[in-house]
Amino acid sequence: ETGVTQTPRHLVMGMTNKKSLKCEQHLGHNAMYWYKQSAKKPLELMFVYSLEERVENNSVPSRFSPECPNSSHLFLHLHTLQPEDSALYLCASSFGYEQFFGPGTRLTVL
Amino acid sequence: GQQVMQIPQYQHVQEGEDFTTYCNSSTTLSNIQWYKQRPGGHPVFLIQLVKSGEVKKQKRLTFQFGEAKKNSSLHITATQTTDVGTYFCADPSSGSARQLTFGSGTQLTVLP
Secondary structure: OOOEEEEOOEEEEOOOOEEEEEEEEOOOOOEEEEEEEOOOOOOEEEEEEEOOOEEEOOOOOOOEEEEEEEOOEEEEEEEOOOHHHOEEEEEEEEOOOOEEEOOOEEEEEO | OOOEEEEOOEEEEEOOOOEEEEEEEOOOOOOEEEEEEOOOOOEEEEEEEOOOOOEEEEOOEEEEEOOOOOEEEEEEOOOOHHHOEEEEEEEOOOOOOOOOEEOOOEEEEEEO
16 A cells, blocks of 8 residues: 555446546655556656646647645546546655556447 | 667577666666566666666575666576566656656566
């Protein structure tokens, strides 16, 4: 247990559905991240929220929409996804340079 | 964007053999991190190297940062089945310090 929780752990959705992934940390960290991990591809940083800035990977499609209402919670809103979006979505948080990852949400888009 | 190349992609070793994974960058890195991801698990931070030529040890794991700060390696001595997993290097030098660029990882299988 790293102190970073993610729900749901598994999600199957159709291309027309709207769903949200949730991440929560109570480690007192001040930055939170979304990563995408696909088979045979490196971990890809999608979004960063920190006290100083929000950073987006410009290659992330607009069908992924992040929300960070406070320093402990992070959401990833999903709509009209494609089958190629099926992957493990990992949330992480940090205070310094070490990032703490959650267990991930395994997403399957049919 | 900046990329870190990691080799090999896969490595099978017999238990007790040594293992090394390498990470290379075309540009100078300010520092480098290493993570381990067990099968079905999530990445777990192992270490950060900062200084040129730095060598750090964690039990059977030895981490090195090149003199030019363009490469790094992770060496495991006398592998055990508990070492199974994927080892990633990560470059925190891209953009702000909060952004990590991960290598493609080396998937280690240890045969008993």
